Amino acid sequence: MTATTTPSRTAATRAKRRALIPLVVFIALAALLFYGLQLDPRKVPSPLVNKPAPVFELETLDDPSRTVTNEILMGKVSLVNVWASWCPSCRQEHGELMQIARENDVQVVGFNWKDTRPEALEMLRRYGNPYVVSAYDPDNRYGIHWGVYGAPETFVVDGEGIIRYKHIGPVDRNVWETTIRPIVEQYRPQPS
Amino acid sequence: MIHRVRKLSFSLALLVGTLAFGNLSAYTLEEFKFEQPGQHEAFRDLIAKLRCLVCQNESLAGSQAGVAQDLREEVYRMMLEGQSDEEIVTFLVDRYGDFVLYEPPIKPSTYILWFGPFIFLGVGGYLLFRTLGRKKDEPEEDLTEAERARLQRLLAAGGDNQENIK
Numbered sequence: 001m002t003a004t005t006t007p008s009r010t011a012a013t014r015a016k017r018r019a020l021i022p023l024v025v026f027i028a029l030a031a032l033l034f035y036g037l038q039l040d041p042r043k044v045p046s047p048l049v050n051k052p053a054p055v056f057e058l059e060t061l062d063d064p065s066r067t068v069t070n071e072i073l074m075g076k077v078s079l080v081n082v083w084a085s086w087c088p089s090c091r092q093e094h095g096e097l098m099q100i101a102r103e104n105d106v107q108v109v110g111f112n113w114k115d116t117r118p119e120a121l122e123m124l125r126r127y128g129n130p131y132v133v134s135a136y137d138p139d140n141r142y143g144i145h146w147g148v149y150g151a152p153e154t155f156v157v158d159g160e161g162i163i164r165y166k167h168i169g170p171v172d173r174n175v176w177e178t179t180i181r182p183i184v185e186q187y188r189p190q191p192s
Numbered sequence: 193m194i195h196r197v198r199k200l201s202f203s204l205a206l207l208v209g210t211l212a213f214g215n216l217s218a219y220t221l222e223e224f225k226f227e228q229p230g231q232h233e234a235f236r237d238l239i240a241k242l243r244c245l246v247c248q249n250e251s252l253a254g255s256q257a258g259v260a261q262d263l264r265e266e267v268y269r270m271m272l273e274g275q276s277d278e279e280i281v282t283f284l285v286d287r288y289g290d291f292v293l294y295e296p297p298i299k300p301s302t303y304i305l306w307f308g309p310f311i312f313l314g315v316g317g318y319l320l321f322r323t324l325g326r327k328k329d330e331p332e333e334d335l336t337e338a339e340r341a342r343l344q345r346l347l348a349a350g351g352d353n354q355e356n357i358k
Binding site for chain 1: 245246248258259262263266285286287288289291
């Protein structure tokens with residue numbers, strides 16, 4: 001059968017096959033655009049991932065006479081959480097951070113950003129304080145170096161002070177379980 | 193009539209004005225003082241090339257966002273320190289990524305963005321010319337055996353079978 005196909009017949013199948021090309025192109029384009037729709041343009045990838053955390057030296061939120069530096073990030077996996085009292089999403093994730101700090105071997109370091117001291121402290125007093133310490137950066141002095149452009153943002157920093165992940169937006173149970181926790185586990189210093 | 197023309201030219205002027213200055217009108221850059229002439233323009237041009245990451249479709253020059261204000265001040269400070277445009281842009285890209293640039297740099301991950309349209313245009317043009325060229329060269333579709341036989345019959349019948357040709 002295949003050997004005896006007449007020329008007109010192969011031409012016909014070729015024409016039929018050619019007619020499928022627009023369909024294939026359409027499906028490919030549709031898939032590409034559909035993929036594009038799933039991306040969130042607000043989540044800008046950070047160029048700082050897998051690089052040492054930018055150096056900082058800031059007053060602590062609760063005591064202006066004390067300073068906090070990168071030293072705090074050494075030897076332990078940390079979540080550096082950028083927050084502010086004016087930021088509704090920060091309040092939204094606050095309970096989750098409390099729980100993470102309570103139940104896990106990870107230190108949550110606060111990065112209080114573009115906020116005022118009384119309001120920030122009032123928020124911690126009212127909703128609890130998940131942070132081992134909060135660095136106080138009211139005029140974005142070091143926020144710029146961390147590439148912060150909104151709150152909340154959460155960096156996962158390993159025990160060597162290297163940024164391993166950046167999450168933009170509030171941390172909820174799902175984000176913690178599926179994304180952040182595995183990374184924290186991966187970089188946790190192994191007992192030797 | 194004159195009234196209408198005047199109205200139209202007014203709207204046109206408004207449109208042109210919006211297109212030309214819309215990006216800058218949202219924010220005045222008065223507060224940034226430079227001593228040397230031309231520096232203010234250089235500053236304005238530079239921040240117009242940089243994207244505000246919060247509002248995303250606004251430049252640093254046009255945005256009211258707090259972060260945009262901070263970055264404007266940082267750019268201003270760096271300019272006063274005598275840093276070049278290139279150094280300032282590198283500083284921002286190192287922290288915020290290529291996304292702060294309105295014009296993406298040419299590198300492997302952006303090749304498709306830069307060259308894709310030309311490739312598509314080329315492929316499209318090639319296919320178009322090929323199809324058109326073939327249409328001209330190739331004879332109309334060959335007749336099938338059955339059609340050929342019928343044609344022969346009709347030709348053989350000749351002119352005396354008039355009702356067949358009508």
